[in-house]
Amino acid sequence: RKEVEQDPGPFNVPEGATVAFNCTYSNSASQSFFWYRQDCRKEPKLLMSVYSSGNEDGRFTAQLNRASQYISLLIRDSKLSDSATYLCVVNIGNTPLVFGKGTRLSVIA
Amino acid sequence: DGGITQSPKYLFRKEGQNVTLSCEQNLNHDAMYWYRQDPGQGLRLIYYSQIVNDFQKGDIAEGYSVSREKKESFPLTVTSAQKNPTAFYLCASGRTGDPEAFFGQGTRLTVV
Numbered sequence: 459r460k461e462v463e464q465d466p467g468p469f470n471v472p473e474g475a476t477v478a479f480n481c482t483y484s485n486s487a488s489q490s491f492f493w494y495r496q497d498c499r500k501e502p503k504l505l506m507s508v509y510s511s512g513n514e515d516g517r518f519t520a521q522l523n524r525a526s527q528y529i530s531l532l533i534r535d536s537k538l539s540d541s542a543t544y545l546c547v548v549n550i551g552n553t554p555l556v557f558g559k560g561t562r563l564s565v566i567a
Numbered sequence: 568d569g570g571i572t573q574s575p576k577y578l579f580r581k582e583g584q585n586v587t588l589s590c591e592q593n594l595n596h597d598a599m600y601w602y603r604q605d606p607g608q609g610l611r612l613i614y615y616s617q618i619v620n621d622f623q624k625g626d627i628a629e630g631y632s633v634s635r636e637k638k639e640s641f642p643l644t645v646t647s648a649q650k651n652p653t654a655f656y657l658c659a660s661g662r663t664g665d666p667e668a669f670f671g672q673g674t675r676l677t678v679v
Contacts, residue, residue: 462609466607489666490666492666492667499655499675500673501657501670501671501672501673502657503670504667504668507667545609549666552617552663552664554600554615554625554668555666555668556612557609557610558609559607559608559609560609
């Protein structure tokens with residue numbers, strides 16, 4: 459079983475749409491959770507951390523469900539510039555980050 | 568400006584040659600990491616170091632070697648023993664106790 463699993467997509471959505479990605483993780487000892495964004499042929503960059511209480515940053519909302527071991531990312535009012543691959547990332551203690559394979563989003567005009 | 572720098576951005580090598588990828592950071596981070604990414608795949612950990620003069624193997628260390636003689640530098644050598652070296656190599660750094668990683672721009676290695 460893979461440690462972090464994501465639907466690879468692609469998700470093709472029109473501008474202005476709301477889109478949600480889910481991610482599941484296998485290790486119940488995971489402590490920290492993140493969404494990173496990676497543009498084509500570029501390095502990943504932190505989009506947002508994910509907390510149990512849920513957190514929002516503008517059009518982006520992240521949720522964590524520890525009981526079911528899944529993380530979600532909701533993007534409202536999608537923009538063309540949101541087109542990218544979104545990587546679900548988990549961490550246990552002082553160990554390196556574990557990355558999912560990513561979900562590709564394409565926002566279409 | 569503080570940051571993490573990888574060089575070169577593109578690298579071509581003949582099969583059978585060793586090649587060293589550079590990674591330098593001036594963020595005063597203790598931890599540094601090397602990941603490999605293949606097309607359509609996630610990042611896979613090659614090696615990591617949490618302190619100078621110490622490093623650990625990641626999930627796919629075979630055919631690679633590293634050194635950490637200075638806090639700022641964590642070079643990765645891709646040896647001829649690596650069967651499929653063509654990939655996008657990403658170096659990252661982070662603070663001790665803080666899981667967030669900061670990435671360099673990556674080196675795209677092509678072996679012909």
